[in-house]
Amino acid sequence: MEDRLGALGGQALRRTRRAWGRADGWLLLTPYLGGVVLLFLLPAVVSTALIFARYDALAPPVWVGLENVNALRRENLTGTAAGNSLYFLALAVPFRLLGALLLALLLQRRQPGVGFLRAVAYLPTVIPEAAYALIWLWAFNPLYGPVNALLRGVGLPAPSWLADPGTAKLVFVFMSLFQIGEGFVVLLAALQEIPTEYYDTAEVLGAGGTQMLSRITLPLVAPWFLLIACRDIVLSFQYTFTTSYLMTGGDPYYATVFLPLLVYEEAFDRFRFGTGSALMAVVFVLSGTLVGILCVIHRHLSAEHER
Amino acid sequence: MSGESRRAGRPMGTTRRRPALQDTLHRISAWAVAPLFLLPLVWMLSASLRQPGLPPPRGVEWIPNPIAWSNYAEPFRLLPFGTYALNSLLVTASAVALTLATASWAGLGLLLVPPRCRSVLVALSLVLLLIPPPALWLTRFVLFRELGLINNWGALLVPALGGSSPLFVLLFLWTFLRIPAALFEAARLDGAGALTLWSRISLPSARPTLTAVAVLSFLMYWSDFVSPLLYLKSQQLYTLPVGLHQLQQLDRTNWPILLAASVLLSAPAALSFLWAQRHFLQDSRLGGTGEW
Amino acid sequence: MTRTLYRAALGLGTFWLSAGLLLSGCAPAGSPASAPVTGTTPGPGVPSTPARSPIRISFLVFGDPPELRAFQQLVAEFQAREPGIVVELTHVPGPGEYRKRLAADFAAQAPPDVFLLNYRRYADFARRGVLEPLGPYLARSQVLREADFYPQVLAPFRREGTLVGLPQNASSLVVYYNRNLFDSAQIPYPKRNWTWDDFVETARKLTQDPDRDGVAEQYGLGTEVSLQRLAPFLWQNGADLVDDATHPTRLRLETPEAREAIQWFVDLRMDHRVTPGLVEEQAEDSESRFLHGRTAMFLNSRRGVPTYREIRAFTWDVAPLPRRKRNAGILHADGYFMPAAGRHKEAAWKFIEFALADAGQEVLAESGRTVPSLKRVAESSVFLAPTSAPANSRAFLDTLAHARAVPVHPNWADVEELASQELERAYYGQVGVAAAIAGMIERTQEYLSAR
Structure with a gap:
């Protein structure tokens, strides 16, 4: 053969x-x-x-052109929900990145117990979202919850948290800061990819710790940073749905109506699949734009790096 | 960049030269991570053991008195939690098995197709990772209805037939890319088909990735709240996260029972993670998860 | 065009499903992927198997576990008589979730064969033409006649002259009260014709804040803050909810009578402080406080009874609402409905007929869940002289005599939600009553004007 x-x-x-x-x-x-x-x-x-149809999932779709888009433009709630989603992104994503970086910097060294510490830092990330929402709903219970008990214990004012439109969204941001395992692991790996020689050379040149951080570490993990930021933006849409659905249902007074919650209500509560689709497009365009911006930054960074 | 330089690691190199004070500070702050990140879980545990109906605590109550273990039986009394747990287990086990098969097939498939196609598909997969899941609920619902998948575990398992997440496929591809091409060539000369390549060569050298993907997909399906919420109708088919939501609707301020049920839902996820954690957290292993 | 797309997806899906199963079946034993693949065959409960016998019908209900047990018993009794029909009971705990669930079922083209729905909620489904009118079935029935029902309970289920659903209960809003708390405060139990002032006075005396921190340890009253809780008080003060009860085009809450009633309702919290504040309500809701003996009176319809019967720590009873210029109550009635696209309509009707006739109504009446909609059962000893609380079930029938229904309108759920939000803001002091009234009228306008 x-x-x-x-x-x-x-x-x-x-x-x-x-x-x-x-x-x-x-x-x-x-x-x-x-x-x-x-x-x-x-x-x-x-x-x-x-997007261009009126469809209630029962009768066949009827083509209506731009009616849905116009309906969304008229509806105040669309703006409120988009604003809430952006508010969450603007606060949660930077703080989550910062938290992940701090964790990675703290826990990258080999020291006794570091394996345990890494596991602990990752642990909240694996808690199922339905259970996770309930934990924080309890923790931020304004009268009986442990968060306000701690605050009162040290003599600080105890806000009403989820009952107060001013603080409700902050609860969502705060609780998201404990689920940063993914970013932490990626940055941990990124830090370990940095060749030792860079630091050795820097030390010979007389650079201090802060300088090493700002001149070597941060520039080299920056691309990973952007990657995690993209992923965070995308996943925050799912995250804000489950948490707001389980914790507030959009209350108090629309302060926690995020875009995906509105999509859900529009489609599965009010049978308006057309406007629901138009809203989904808003979600998509919003996240796409943000991710696009990050990609442009990424390209700039890597171009600089090449030089 | 050589393997050694990475493995030797900056940390070991620099520790010695650091001032003692700075070093101690670093150690202390590293250990501060533990109580901080355990805090929510401790709150959950301690509140789950409080006797329902007691007047509210004054101050933080770390260990309730008396300890009410019976809270853990209550979800089973109020709702068919046993059925839900079994359903969750069945769905998750099937999904994990399917995911491991389909994601690793796809990873190997990407390796075998011409490089040009591969880069297009990898790029496509990365783009798919950037689609927010809520942007797809509505039309998936309509599609699943047409496919007769509503009120059917099929709707929960369909993603597993497609590898569950493009990320898992890419993880497998990256793992397989490290296998020397000569191994594949040799097997081909022996007339090995795709499935033989997969089972004899690819899988044995991808054990850590298999474990990682198994645990990540386990967490993904075990935690899944939205799909059963959207697609399941019959109570006999419900999974645990939906059961927890039902419990919340029954009495939204009965914290001890709600948190006991939360512990029941969280424990398998936490334990499976702890069992496999070294695959994510070991030094110089690149990993990522499919979810928050 | 979408049809074709679906068809394509269907073909692809089937191919790909079978291919997946086949291939994974070929995986060598011992590899991690092979073992539990059999678990992927679709789970049980797939409604497509065309079994010849017995006929399976699905029945969707909502309520707490004790309420569910009542429905389970109803189904069991039916099953004993009709072994050829299997009734699969599905239970959704919260009434708010229930409507969403039902909407999603219709959207999935898999509605339950029989379901319960409040008269305030069915018009939206009826407008879409997805409900099977039950009037013709009732007309043909050998067991039931229209005259057997309370006419004022039947009325809201009629749309354009046809009975769309049939009422399973004739409940109304009453005051549940903790007898032990009344006893220990040495306050007489509510009397039949008590007034708003008596009501407030009682609630004030039963609100106790021993440590004077502004957060009462015991509240005199607990209530949901919503348009449907407010409505009977509006009517009692001579006000109206809408401009035209049969064809409403706007809320009519700006009248002096309405303003007065809303102010009185809001003052329960803002002036008299007899109900929990927003933060307290969120920390622990009033129903839970009532169940745990820390709230003396709680406003609810009959549906609370099965759950409250499990209370061991204190005894309780019901009293009619207090009155003002006139007596008025609000009808809370759920009806049985069938989807127009049901596959087993005759079997479904058999079940509804059984549930509505004497035997079925007695089962539910004994469980405490319902005020029977059938006159002869409601006025029988099964309902009026039960062995367990409430002793004063007659209060429900007294209220029924002057109970009114809210308008039946397709968008009523939206109207209630928006108006309740504004009312809540006034109730908890975030806006003034005048602003809340303006908000209630303005925000609901779009849903009431000709749509």
Whole structure:
């Protein structure tokens, strides 16, 4: 067999093999690509179409052009929800990044018990969101909860937290700061990727700790920072849904109505799939814009790095 | 960048040269992480053991008196929590098994297709990771309805048939890229097909990744609240997170019972993570999770 | 075009599902992927299996576990008589979640075969044409006649001359009170024709704040703050909720009578401090305080009874609402409904017929859950002389005589939600009463004007 193939020429053999490899590759990719089409691409197409339809999921869709978009523009709640979502992003993402970086810097060194500490720092991240929401709902209970008990214990004022439009969103931001395991692990890995020589050289040149941090560590982990920021932005939409759905339902007085909660209510409460789709597009455009901005920054950073 | 330089690590190098005071400070602040991050979990545990109906505590109560273990039986009395737990277990186990298979197939598939296609698909996967899940609920709901998947665990498991998350696929691809190409070549010469390549060569050298993806997908499906909320109708099919939500609707301020149920839901997630944590947290291992 | 897309997705999905199962079945034993793959076959409860016998119908209810047990008993009794029909009971705990759930079921084209729904909520479904009118079924029935029901309870279930649903209960808002707290404060129990002033006075005496920190240890009163709780007080003061009860186009809350009633209601908190503040209510809601013996009176409909019967620490009873210029109560009635697209309508009707006739109504009346909508059961000893609390069940029938219904309007759920939000803001002192009234009228306008 080998002989005969050999006679046909190695080139042809390799080509056949490669073709086979490809076929195998595509075969193995089938479920994944099927999932991509069914779970991502097809919904994206249908949902784009629904933006221009009136559809209550019972009767067939009716094409209405831009009616849904105009309805959203008229509705004050859209602006409130977008504002709330942006407020959350603007506070939560930077603080989460900072927290993850601090954790990574603190826990990167080998010292006794560091494995335990890393596990503990990651632990809140794995708590299921339904349970996690209840923990904080209890912790921030204005009268009986431990947070206000601690505050009163040290003589500080005890706010009403989720009952007060001024502080409600802060609770969501605060509780998100404990679930930063993902960013922490990525930054931990990034820190360990930095070659020791850089620091050795810096030390020879007489650089101090702060300088090393600002000149070596931070620039080198910056791309990872942006990656986590992108992921944070995207996931915060899901995060604000489950937490606000379980904790406040949008109260007090719309202070915690975030965009995904509005999508859910519009579609699954009021049967308005058309405006729901238009709202989803708002979510998508918003997160897309933010991620796009970060990508541009990333490109600038890496361009500088090249130089 | 060589493996050694990374492994030797800056930390060891610099510790020696640091001033003692700074070093101690660093150690202390590192240890301060523990109480801070354990705080919410401790609150959950201690509140879950408080006897319901007692007047509210004055100040923080770390260890309740008396300790009411019976709170943990209450969710089972109020709702079919046993059924929910079993459902959660079945759904999660199936999803993890499927995810490991499909994600590793896809990872290997990406390795085998021509490089040009591979980079396009990797880029596509990265873009998919940037789609906020709520942007897809509504149309997935309509699609699943047309496929007859509403009120059916199928709706929860469909993502697992597609590898669960593009991230898992990429993790497998990155793992397989480290396997020497010669190994694959040799197996091919022996006439090995795709599934043999997968089971004989790829999987054995990807054990840490398998564990990591297993735990990450376990956490993903075990915690999933939105899918059962949207797609399940019959109570016999409900999973634990929805059960917890039901409990909350029954009496939204009965904290001891609610938090006892939260502990029941959290414990398997926490334990499976602790069991596998070295795969995420060991030095110089790149990892990431599919969720918060 | 969307149809074709769906069809394509369906084909792809099926192929891909079977391919996935097949391939994972081929994985060598011992590899981590192979073992539990069998678990991926769709779970139980897939409603598609066309079993010839028995017929399976689904029945959706809401309520606390004790209420659920009442419905379980109802189903069991029916099952004993009709072995050919299997009733699958699905239970959603919260009434707020319930409507969303039902909407989602219709959207999924998988509505329950029988469901309970309040008269304040069904119009939205009826407008979409997804409900099967039950009037013709009632007309054909050998067991039930229209004259058997209280007419004022039947009325709100009629839409454009046809009965869309049939009332399972004829409940109304009453005052639940903790007898032990009245006894220890040496205050007489509420009397039949007590007034608003008596009511406030009683609540004040029962509100106790021994440490004088402004957060009472015991409250005299607890109530949900919402439009439907406010409504009977408006009517008692001679005010109206809307401009036209049958074809409402706006809330009519700016009249002096309405203003006075709203001010009185808000003053329960803002002036008399007899109910918990916003923060306290959020920390522990009033119903929980009542259950734990820390609130003396609680406003609720009949649905609280099964849960309150489990109270061991104190005894309780019910009293009618206090009155002002006239007597008025608010009707709280749930009805049985069927979807127009139901597959087993005859079986579903058999169940509804059983539940509404004497035997079924007696089961639910004994559980405490309902004020029967069938006159002869409501006025029988099953309801009026039960062995467990409340002793004064007659209060519900007394109220029924002058109970009024809120308008039946497709957007009423939205109207209630928005108006209640504004009312709550006034109740907890975030805005003045005048501003709240303006807000209630203005924000609900869009939902009431011709849509």
